[in-house]
Amino acid sequence: MQHLEALARRFSTNNLIGCALKVATILENDGSIVQLNPLQDFAYGELDGKTTARIKALDRFMQGASIGARLSPVIHREMWEKWILLAGLGAITCLMRGTVGEIEATEGGTSFVMNLLAEIVAIVAAVGETPSTDFVKEAQQQLTRKGSPLASSMFRDLLSGRDVEVEQILGDLICRGEQVGLKAPLLxxxxVHLRVYRNKIAASR
Incomplete structure (x- = not known):
């Protein structure tokens, strides 16, 4: 969410429109980006939830492309919800070095996932917007699904020896939680695990 805050300071919140894109991709060594499956969701809307002339015009324009575009009246909440899923999946798979299904199949795996996800949800509810009950339930199911090959892009980058966005995805969230007195030991x-990894790859260059 830092980019929204930076833009708001420079141009004011009135000049911003929210967006949340969900798509599974992988970065190849040659720099090309490969979409892993056809599923995609591209939501956008006014941050205050209003239906303005400009957002209706943008929606009409976006509907001309088959990219799963949709207008959302709760885009700010959806952006926080995406961060929950992004941070949860990234932290879980990177710390445990496995896919969702591999973690679920391990003794204590599901409990670990549920506890880490609860830390993230608590931070977001305190500093952002409380996620919907349906979203939290779906996230719990998605991150504990038996046999699931799901893994985060951060985990795929880690396995490939690439840099990872630990501060943007995890560090910023932890910092926001600490500012309101919330501790997140698993997160x-x-x-820390990913910072050690980053230090190692930086030293090897």
Missing amino acids: SAAA
């Missing part, structure tokens, strides 16, 4: 452990 913090994942962040």
Whole structure:
């Protein structure tokens, strides 16, 4: 969410429109981006939820492309919800070095996932917008699904020896939680794990 805050300071919140894109991709060594499956969701809307002339015009324009575009009256909440899923999947798979299904199949795996996800949801509810009950339920199911090959792009980058966005995805969230007195030991452990990894790859260059 830092980019929204930076833009708001420079141009004011009135000049911003929210967006949340969900798509599974992988970065190849040659720099090309490959979409892993056809599923995609591209939501956008006014941050205050209003239906303005400009957002209706944008929606009409976006409907001309088959990219799963949709106008959302709760885009700000959806952006926070995406961060929950992004941070949760990234922290879980990177710290445990496995896919969702591999973690679920391990003793204590599901409990670990549920506890880490609860830390993230608590931070977002305190500093952002409380996620919907349906979203949290779906996230819990998605991150504990038996046999699921799901893994985060951050985990795929880690396995490939690439840099990872630990501060943007995990560090910023931890910092926001600390500012309101919330501790997140499991999320913090994942962040430290990835910082050690980053230091190692930086030293090898």
